[in-house]
Each structure stands twice: as C-alpha cells, then as structure tokens.
Amino acid sequence: MPRIQFPDGFVWGAATASYQIEGAVHADGRGASIWDTFSHTPGTVLNGDTGDVACDHYHRLDADLDLMVDLGLRAYRFSIAWPRVVPDGTGQVNQAGLDFYDRLVDGLLERGITPFATLYHWDLPQALQDRGGWEHRDIVPAFTEYTQAVVGRLGDRVVRWITHNEPWVVSFLGNYEGVHAPGQTDLGAALSVAHHLLVSHGAAVPVIRSGSPGGEVGITVNLGLGRARTDAPADMEAVRALDGYANRWFLDPLYGKGYPSDMVERFGAAMPAVNDADLDLIATPTDFLGINSYNPSVVRPTAKADNPLGFDPLTADELTAAGYELTAMGWPIVPEAFGQLITRVARDYEVPAIYITENGAAFDDEVVDGRIDDPRRTDFLRRHLAALRVAIDEGAPVRGYFAWSLMDNFEWALGYARRFGLVHVDYETLERTPKASAHWYHDTMADNGFDL
Numbered sequence: 001m002p003r004i005q006f007p008d009g010f011v012w013g014a015a016t017a018s019y020q021i022e023g024a025v026h027a028d029g030r031g032a033s034i035w036d037t038f039s040h041t042p043g044t045v046l047n048g049d050t051g052d053v054a055c056d057h058y059h060r061l062d063a064d065l066d067l068m069v070d071l072g073l074r075a076y077r078f079s080i081a082w083p084r085v086v087p088d089g090t091g092q093v094n095q096a097g098l099d100f101y102d103r104l105v106d107g108l109l110e111r112g113i114t115p116f117a118t119l120y121h122w123d124l125p126q127a128l129q130d131r132g133g134w135e136h137r138d139i140v141p142a143f144t145e146y147t148q149a150v151v152g153r154l155g156d157r158v159v160r161w162i163t164h165n166e167p168w169v170v171s172f173l174g175n176y177e178g179v180h181a182p183g184q185t186d187l188g189a190a191l192s193v194a195h196h197l198l199v200s201h202g203a204a205v206p207v208i209r210s211g212s213p214g215g216e217v218g219i220t221v222n223l224g225l226g227r228a229r230t231d232a233p234a235d236m237e238a239v240r241a242l243d244g245y246a247n248r249w250f251l252d253p254l255y256g257k258g259y260p261s262d263m264v265e266r267f268g269a270a271m272p273a274v275n276d277a278d279l280d281l282i283a284t285p286t287d288f289l290g291i292n293s294y295n296p297s298v299v300r301p302t303a304k305a306d307n308p309l310g311f312d313p314l315t316a317d318e319l320t321a322a323g324y325e326l327t328a329m330g331w332p333i334v335p336e337a338f339g340q341l342i343t344r345v346a347r348d349y350e351v352p353a354i355y356i357t358e359n360g361a362a363f364d365d366e367v368v369d370g371r372i373d374d375p376r377r378t379d380f381l382r383r384h385l386a387a388l389r390v391a392i393d394e395g396a397p398v399r400g401y402f403a404w405s406l407m408d409n410f411e412w413a414l415g416y417a418r419r420f421g422l423v424h425v426d427y428e429t430l431e432r433t434p435k436a437s438a439h440w441y442h443d444t445m446a447d448n449g450f451d452l
C-alpha cells in the first residue's frame with residue numbers, strides 16, 4: 001500500500017465561518033448582516049432556512065473547543081463577524097462582540113490549536129450595504145477600521161490572518177449571478193465589488209502587520225481549473241474564459257499583473273475605472289495565499305448571445321452523462337485537477353506559501369444506529385490529499401490543509417440541506433456526532449499522512 005506522507009510541520013486543520021455556525025444573531029449587541037436580510041427574504045434560501053440558530057456555536061463554544069481536541073485538530077480556521085464587532089459597520093466598536101472571539105482564541109491556544117482568523121467571510125453589516133456596500137469606495141476605510149478593531153484586540157495572540165474569503169463568490173455570485181447576498185444581477189456592480197474587495201485587502205495588510213507582530217497575512221481565493229469536452233478551439237476558448245473569470249481575475253492583480261486584458265475586453269463598458277495606485281495597493285506583498293478548491297468547472301462555448309463570459313457550465317445531468325462522479329452539490333469529483341491547480345498557481349504566480357484553506361465534500365449522510373458512516377467523504381479527502389502531495393513533490397510551497405468543514409452548517413443558499421461536516425449536527429437537538437471520516441482525519445493528522 002503506497003504511503004502518502006506530508007512534510008514535517010505541515011499544518012492540519014478544519015474550517016468554519018461565522019454566519020454558518022454561530023447563530024445567536026441578536027446576542028451581545030450584534031448588528032444585522034446582509035445574510036440575515038437575505039436569508040429572511042422569501043425565495044432566496046432553500047426551504048426558507050436562516051442562520052438564526054445554525055449550530056448555536058456562539059453558546060456552545062467550550063463544548064465545541066473540546067470537540068476539536070477530540071478530533072485532533074492542530075489548527076482551526078474561523079471567521080469573525082463584522083456585525084458583532086462594529087454593529088453599524090463604522091464607528092462604535094462593540095467590545096462584547098469581540099469578547100466572544102477573545103474566548104475562542106484563548107480556548108484554542110490553551111488546547112494547543114493554532115488559530116487562523118478570516119476577517120471577512122461574507123456577513124457584511126447591513127448598515128454598510130444600505131450605504132452601497134462593497135460597490136461603494138467608502139467600504140475600503142470601513143474595512144480597515146474594522147480590521148484595526150479586531151487586530152487591536154486579538155493581534156497579540158492570533159498570528160495567521162486572512163483578509164477575505166473568496167472574493168469571486170462575494171462579487172460575482174452575490175452581485176452578478178444573484179445567488180448569494182445581496183442578490184444583485186449587475187455585472188458592473190459585481191466588478192466594482194471585486195475591485196473594492198481587492199483594494200481593501202491591500203489596505204488592510206499593513207494594518208494587520210502593525211497590530212500583530214510576527215503575524216503572517218494572506219487572502220483566500222476560490223479557484224478551479226477549467227475543463228472542456230473536446231480540444232476543439234471553441235471549447236478551449238471557453239476554458240480560457242472560465243479561467244479568466246474564476247481564477248485570473250483575482251490572481252493576476254494580486255500578483256502584480258493587473259487585470260487580465262482578455263477579460264477586460266469581454267467586460268467592456270461594465271469595467272470600472274481602475275488606477276495604478278489601486279493596482280499597487282492590491283499587489284501589496286503578502287506571506288501566503290489561501291486556496292479554497294472543491295472541483296474543476298467543465299464548460300462549453302456559451303449558447304447565449306448576451307453572455308459576456310463566453311462560456312456556459314455543463315449541467316449536473318450532462319456531467320453525469322460525460323462520466324463524472326458528483327457530490328451532493330452536483331460538483332464533479334476530479335482529484336487530479338485539484339493537484340494540477342495547485343501546481344499551476346505555484347508555477348504562474350510568485351506565491352511564497354500556500355495554505356489549502358478549504359476542501360471537502362457534501363454527501364447525503366445517513367445516521368444509522370447513531371453512527372454516520374461516510375466512506376465517500378473519506379475517499380474524497382484521501383484522493384485530494386494524495387493529489388496535493390503530488391503538487392508538493394512538483395515544488396508547490398503548500399504549508400497546510402483545512403478540511404471544510406468542522407461540522408455540518410448553514411450552506412448559504414442551500415441552507416441546511418447540504419452537509420459538509422466531519423462532524424454531523426442534528427438540527428433538532430444540535431447534538432454533534434463525529435462521522436467516520438472524522439476518525440480517519442484524526443489518524444491522518446496524528447500520523448502526518450496515511451496509507452492510500
């Protein structure tokens with residue numbers, strides 16, 4: 001049996017996000033976020049689910065910390081809810097909201113678990129959205145002000161910082177495809193949002209560095225390679241467009257190449273004004289790149305004359321017909337594409353270090369006699385980690401891996417209907433039960449590797 005062994009010091013963890021697990025939406029002075037508004041708007045989230053209670057992690061912090069110890073986590077990636085810290089988006093800092101993260105961080109450190117804190121994982125204060133949100137340039141100083149408040153309180157203990165989670169999802173899924181909060185379908189708006197997210201990232205980097213001595217900072221992007229059905233030129237052109245939309249639109253400016261010109265051309269008049277000072281700020285050097293990746297995107301040339309992107313993704317039925325195995329999200333399972341993606345990022349961009357900040361899968365788990373046997377999830381993790389090991393062999397500077405997710409949680413527009421957790425959550429009782437995959441992951445972390 002071949003052994004997959006990771007380099008010494010490899011960081012092993014699991015990830016979550018505030019709105020997906022915390023609940024307690026009115027506790028201790030928290031303000032409303034755009035996800036409270038969105039999830040309470042009929043027709044936006046499957047089954048009308050909201051994050052009002054979620055996993056109630058806010059009230060179950062100590063038990064969840066102990067659960068992390070049982071699982072054998074070495075690192076934990078969580079996000080901070082901006083509306084708990086600055087309920088109105090700007091101005092008054094709510095120390096009671098910060099107290100929660102203070103207890104979380106101390107609880108992690110006492111248990112020997114390294115905190116990785118994400119500043120923005122999508123729960124924008126509604127008060128800021130009411131003033132234009134990410135579309136408006138004023139969001140940049142608002143974000144640095146919020147960053148200052150968080151880093152001022154936690155920067156003596158948290159030394160791994162992520163500014164944003166998945167700017168593609170925030171900008172395009174939320175403002176062009178309309179699937180996530182705030183639910184707009186306006187390409188120009190989405191491009192402004194993307195630009196301000198990136199500028200705010202660059203502006204926050206020095207704030208984090210000065211408030212967190214010895215700290216390391218990065219941004220997390222969601223990436224996925226494009227795949228075509230054939231190597232016909234039109235199919236390859238669709239793949240290039242997908243790559244521009246999903247990957248290069250963010251990586252190119254972050255690594256000093258500016259926005260990719262083929263995509264600027266596609267976006268045409270929707271493109272916002274961009275100056276050199278902004279591009280310099282976006283390319284502020286960082287310590288690592290966080291990569292979230294779940295699947296490649298299989299695309300074809302678009303059938304819609306008014307689609308500026310130039311490609312359409314294949315439907316789940318078409319993917320199945322083409323021989324792809326799918327998760328409960330309808331995402332194709334292609335481990336080698338995950339490894340190839342990491343190799344490609346390391347080759348094309350000057351990344352000093354990479355953390356896989358999310359990877360995992362949703363399946364229709366069943367509870368049988370109080371146990372959750374989820375061999376497909378274990379198999380998914382095993383095969384993706386083996387592909388990651390190949391990328392490391394090829395020279396990619398991968399320093400760690402975080403499974404998504406610690407526990408089942410509010411999966412955004414799909415509510416509680418999709419389960420990504422290593423730990424099962426019973427949403428009636430909120431009882432947590434580690435799945436079989438959690439036991440496998442425990443041993444993998446302990447041994448820094450596994451038998452394939």
Ligand code: FCB
Pocket residue numbers: 017020165166169222292358404411412420
């Ligand atoms: C990512 C998100 C994360 C989770 C996973 C499944 O896009 O960052 O919050 O929803 O997908």
